[in-house]
Amino acid sequence: MPIATNAVKRGKMQFYAKLFVYLGLACCLIFFDLKKQSFSSIKQEVSHFEYFVVDALLPSKDWVEQFALYFYSKGKLAQENETLRGDQLLKDGRLQTLASVERRVEELQALLGLYQRSAFSMHAVTVITASDSPYEQTLKVRFEDGAPVKAGDYIIGARGLVGQVLHAEGVVAAVRLISDQRASVHVQILRTGFRGVVFGRGGRGSLELKFVPEETDIEVGDVLVTSGLGGRHPYGIPVGAVVSIEGADASIFSTILLKPLANLNANEDFLALTGALGNDLFVPDN
């Protein structure tokens, strides 16, 4: 018989012998423990030792628990923080919506006040689109079906003049803003009564009072209103306030820049003046 086979057989025999020894030992231990209770005292000692170890480790256990609690709280806080941040973002969005609604309500209230204290015919118009080109400052507005909005009518906001209707078709009208380069309004300085013409400069926040001699009494902050000359448009609609006056070297005229009083950018609702004219539409501030 080959030597290798003998070795394998011997190995197997050894394995089984060991196995039976250990199994026998284990069974004996079980028997002595369960039947004879031989290990009760050792078990008791072990349990005492366990209590001792637990007692000894109690402070460190507390420390570990606190450590774990720290990390748990930290994680929880981070999670709460994340949730709160999300809520905050949501609420910020809602607040912004609320603020814009509030602003719109204010505008509408102002327009309503204007409408109520005026004896003139005017109709509400709502902005549909706005051109953002610097060369063409126009709006498209929609008005109530049947409203007599026509070319040439003034469009006013709660604070002043916005523009003039270029043409109307159906329930939509094109409005040229006073800031358009081709727009011009005949105005009067409220403080002195000096008359002139305001031109748009292309940007929505800027107008220019042209052809004003240098010696004219005009100051920064002066309010300019529509002059009402010609009888077509009412007197006294605020147009803008003077923001800068510069004397030109080679000209006898000053360069006077104005800021429109009406908010040309943000408002969504305006009034179209369509009826008889008068001068009690706007009550100027002191």
Add this chain to the structure above:
Amino acid sequence: MAVLPQKVSNKKIAWSIAVGLLFSTVGLSGISRSIAPDVLALVIFYWALIGGDVRPKMSIVFLLGLIVDFAVGGAIGIHSLKYVLLLAVAVRLGNRFQMCIRLKKIAFIVLTFVVLEVILRGVVLMFVKTPMDIKSVFAAAMWGLTWPIVEAVLAKNYSRIGFK
């Protein structure tokens, strides 16, 4: 294919056994002891199946069983018996086990644990009249389902070609 047992260091086996011993003696928080896994049994069995020459020795396994018995406070020798039997099964059937497909491996492990649990309950019943706890037998079988996880870990770390 088989694992490459040469790549598994004794240190790693020792560490895994130490962790298994800790879990088996202290228990897992939140899981009742009757259905908690005998982590050490799983560790010993898995290493015995795939460990090749570096599988745990019978004497060590026997001693570990005694430690668990004293720590847990059950019948002395029962865990020793369990671990020795597991080792014996693994040694005798380890080679065949490695040739099996995954499903057969899982079935083999689950079956081994169930049969072993029943045998151990039977041994205890021979000396003390206690009702058979079906829940613990079922739990032992369930914990045998952890094999695919172990296999995936081993395949990632110790196998050149991967498992069958």
